[in-house]
Amino acid sequence: MTTGKGAPLMAANTTTMRAQRLDTTTRTFEVTNVPLPSPGPGEVLIKVAFSGICHSDLSLLDGTFPAMGPRVITQGHEASGTIAELGAGVERWHVGDRVVPAAGRPCGRCSACRRAEYGRCTALQLMAFAYDGAWAEYTVAQAQGLTLIPENVSMEHAAILADAVSTPFAAVAHTAKVRVGESVGVWGIGGVGTHVLQIARLVGAAPIIAVDLDPAARQRALDLGADFALDPRDPDLAAHVAKVTGGRGLDAVFDAVGRQVTFDQALGALANGGRLVGVGMSAEELSVGMSMMFSLSRKQVLGHLGYDPSDIGVLARLVSTGRLDLSASISNVVALEDIADGISLLRDGTGSPVRILVQPNAA
Structure with missing residues (x-):
């Protein structure tokens, strides 16, 4: 692996990755090999550290929430990770930066987006519902929605900032x-x-x-x-x-x-x-x-639904300065291959969980 700014943070021969794939028609999923995605213009590739399992994910699994995107999709809409590769035109971000991606993509076309009020987008695409999420070793995100995470904030706590907090x-x-x-x-x-x-x-x-x-x-x-x-x-x-x-x-x-x-x-x-x-x-x-x-x-x-991407930065500062204590928020961590167990723990309420995390790149 290389860690220089602008150099991909992954093995040179990496072409596939492990990811959870949900068939929204049959409501069945499996963890399987898929092609490693490439970041497009204005995007970054993130090596996922942790990704939360949320009741919204369960609602997509059981059909309460209708699918908003492709028939087969990767779930996981709250995540932390490290930038592994920069897409064309991305500035002020570097390979190796610790980040949280926003859990949605503004459409860029509505009246709010034309005024650069992306937090008020009227056609927001939701991560893991309209496009692939972070129950995978890598995920792609828009650079404009990233939040830099202070070094003294754990990646576990950083992951839940993007929705659960x-x-x-x-x-x-x-x-x-x-x-x-x-x-x-x-x-x-x-x-x-x-x-x-x-x-x-x-x-x-x-x-x-x-x-x-x-x-x-x-x-x-x-x-x-x-x-x-x-x-x-x-x-x-x-x-x-x-x-x-x-x-x-x-x-x-x-x-x-x-x-x-x-x-x-x-x-x-x-x-x-x-x-x-x-x-x-x-x-x-x-x-x-x-x-x-x-x-x-x-x-x-x-x-109420969601948050403004700038809220994640505020919360990261509150955690970094000790104003907000998330030490009781992580109830369990499961490997990607054991994601079904994590889903069951949340669905059954075993141990009164607050948040269960997936660790796709567990050693």
């Missing part, structure tokens, strides 16, 4: 616009809810109430700074929320599950004029109930 960050900071001293509730303390809680604490929310069926998840929430951790089956849940908020209800709530039951409960716990942000997704239909009561309460229901 950045989506919650954007939900709290951009969509809900949580302010210092506002009360916050989080329904579902898994891969998304855990980080919603941490970001809410970081911006000064108080009190923070975590709600989850799993005792291990509730304990994790308390360990990470929640003021209260409640069981949604508790018949006195509403009374508990009222008590700790002085009878007002919560200023902002986050539904990190996306089911009708969690949505209804979160909406009911919301203060008049408060904001409910839907971060979790499912195929279930949601309702705000009687229109008169909804309007009188002035409650706001906001859908």
